Amino acid sequence: MTERNYQPGEFYDYPLIIKKLLNTPLIYAPDQEIVYRDKMRYTYRDLNERIHRLANALEKKGIQPGDTVAVFDYDSNRFLEAFFAVPMMGAVLQMVNWRLSADQIIYTINHAEAKLIVINTDFLPILETIREKLDNVEAVVVIAEHGTIPETRVAIDAVYEEMLADALPEYAFPDLDENTKATTFYTTGTTGDPKGVHFTHRQLMLHTLSAAVALGAYETIGRFRSDDVYMPITPMFHVHAWGLPYVATLLGVKQVYPGKYEPEMLLKLIANEKVTFSHCVPTVLQMIATSPSAKACDLSRWKVIIGGSKLSRGQAKAAKSLGITVYTGYGMSETCPLISLSVPPKQMKDWDEDRMLDIVVKTGLPLPLVEFEVLDDDGKPLPHDGMSAGEVVFRTPWLTRSYFKALEKTKALWQNGWLHSGDVGHIDENGYLQITDRVKDVIKSGGEWVSSLDLENILSQHDAVLESAAIGIPDEKWGERPMMIVVLKPDFVDKVTPDDLKQHMKQAAQDGKLPKYGVPDRYEFVDEIAKTSVGKLDKKVMRRLYR
């Protein structure tokens, strides 16, 4: 019953550890379902048993407290099982971004000192090319969801489902120190080696509680509560799918994991499983919204947090026209990730669509236990006037303590007791944060700052524009001038000229939405915009291309 002997009068110093989170759904919703595509369906009771089996199996394979277990998988129930079992036994879960280059994957696995790999057979071709270069990996477990294991040079130690079936269904998870490291993954900068961020049990627990309060106890347009049905559409390897699988589990909601992101399958799951709550990047929203099946699907109960890149007004309006409730969530790999939500407060409920769109595309209000400021060049906080822009800095209980084994980078991250985001933004008198740029992407024209996000947002409101990116290109007179890289909607190709778009931007400047010097001179039409492995605009590549 207790893990150790307690003296009479000695109190139990209840730790904030992930094991404790699991108690609530097992009482409130033991029979609630967890679904993986059209392939698997079980209850929270089963989830709990599989977590216990997984821990036993990993222990048998030599995993000890402090060891790292790396997982390569699509969004699945297996990943969810690892979210709990690995940290609960005192080990560290590494979520591997399989979209990285082979060299980067080798780097991250060696840097994290992963000892065991759990991998979907679909990714075995990657592992095959890098296996020999992995310094600490002693065992490979495969997830064979297609039933068979393809021929491979990789030595395979176990098959996931067989390993679970063979393991005991009871494991005595220890009472860990709440500051024990629970998870790690690597951020995908556009320069240098990936940087390892990491989170403790306490950090994940407080992130979960705060998000549950912000999304559940506040009356807003985008609530997430025990009667919702949850399906993440941001990768589970990326900041634990924004930490929301932990919130979903605490609430005991039905959870649906979609595997790969195929628009038809996603829409099918939304319809058949009655999904009401998701989160994704703008590109995925667009992919779903423009899918042929979307119009036939009732999306009026679907609430979606958009993050990763800025939700444009045009995208929000298009989603709204399909009945989808969208709003912005903001955070970074370094922040676990949730920092803010653009949920309109109660008094805004009756606002008309136009005013609501202005709110939902904002970066948002801080979650409980989140503080942010914008700093000037001297590190002093700027006024909350909706104008004064500077670097955005954070304090919350769930920020990575450091970049793992990277002291110099950590020194740039944590300055004066604030985490420095590398984002530029301003805060208005109501406390709304608005990110306007990355520090490194900001365009400086004639000494004035031009926000690339503002430019992209205004251009997205032109009927012909599917997607755009603003970058600064060197200019002899002004230092830099903004230019736009544009993907047109198929119907408008060859029907719209750069000058049409420039007229649109000029009009915006006349309407006071943009300074005059901010109107870009150059508009380049392309078929596709360069993106990073997690789907963000890759401006470094674009700047090189158009310089």
Added chain:
Amino acid sequence: MTERNYQPGEFYDYPLIIKKLLNTPLIYAPDQEIVYRDKMRYTYRDLNERIHRLANALEKKGIQPGDTVAVFDYDSNRFLEAFFAVPMMGAVLQMVNWRLSADQIIYTINHAEAKLIVINTDFLPILETIREKLDNVEAVVVIAEHGTIPETRVAIDAVYEEMLADALPEYAFPDLDENTKATTFYTTGTTGDPKGVHFTHRQLMLHTLSAAVALGAYETIGRFRSDDVYMPITPMFHVHAWGLPYVATLLGVKQVYPGKYEPEMLLKLIANEKVTFSHCVPTVLQMIATSPSAKACDLSRWKVIIGGSKLSRGQAKAAKSLGITVYTGYGMSETCPLISLSVPPKQMKDWDEDRMLDIVVKTGLPLPLVEFEVLDDDGKPLPHDGMSAGEVVFRTPWLTRSYFKALEKTKALWQNGWLHSGDVGHIDENGYLQITDRVKDVIKSGGEWVSSLDLENILSQHDAVLESAAIGIPDEKWGERPMMIVVLKPDFVDKVTPDDLKQHMKQAAQDGKLPKYGVPDRYEFVDEIAKTSVGKLDKKVMRRLYR
């Protein structure tokens, strides 16, 4: 901006302190109202300013971190201000139960080493009789809500509102260690000296977050969210009004403080201020429900947690007939206090009234981060079968670490790493706890346990019964036999006999709701039932009387 210098790369170890809770409502709901009776009305922005002024004023009166400030007041905005200002400056808030005897009040104030007293002028007559015996009190601040200060022998150092008006509106609240003691008060046992319980910043913060999730993010009949209007009707001196003023503040809801509990004023506030969420003991619910104005008042939006004593089925039904949503909350002074809520899970929403009544009168399901068990005489957990009764024990992050300066009592409280409640109960297969008795009140007839709460609950369903108490009286043959002490409803006095009630109990035994040996032999009609200072049945007094 920061409280101390941080080295480059040094992270900010965000503490769970009450100061941080206040940030959220100031952003989400700065203009929301806080109301005190028909006497005062201001915004959260004002609350924040008054908290800063109060801290400055207390510091000027010599209050330092670690000092104790004792407050004697009705439920008011002043108490709410003290809930924040005193702990936020690192001092300890003592909530004084002014219903205790003069000797007990002297004991608690001296034992807590209170240095300053804030007192409503209504309570000056008490202070007058005890002032000389208070060892550490250096200053007395009066709350003069009637405008004038009555003549008194007590030396008065300041008047609350004047003191605030004179103080500076900015105070640099420190970043405390989250394990700093924040609040203390004394439990009112029926034997021995009052026992001091105490809670830290971390404990209050986690209690607040968990309660906000349980009441907000779960779809239940009794939710508490940002669009509710809150009015506590359990004293703020008693376990910080169940900690719910902290939850209300986090949510930024409108808060209404009723002062003294006068039924007409309470109903007026419910109607005029549109109160939707409260909590009280059964006696107060009954007082309100039977008030002449109740029928004219629309109570259909009013949700009330009932705690302190068992909510009987009869009371729940009567409340329901007035449109009130009631359910049970359970906790103790030692537990901060919330442990469980009888909120029916989602799948029960469509149940008929009878089945719902069975649920709402249960002790309930644990809040997130709460664990409970029932133990047999050897300290082993009993099966969750809805039958096996034993002492109820708890683990959560918000249990008092000890009885202050009372090692022997603490040794009885904390055994084997579990807080021992002194309550007897059982847990059913769905995880619902049901308290059936106090360990010391349990009736042992012929070696079998008879639950006094079961007897009271069954008898409450007789039309004639307003209130009842079951006690064990010595019996030569059986050891003890149960007897009932009964208050009849006014219309039934002289029309109902003890034998009528015995028939009712016999019928319940025939229906399987009660063991046959549990049917009481003796039924004593009284005008009033003995109660403790916080309104609980005082069975010690009754046992002495009827032995």
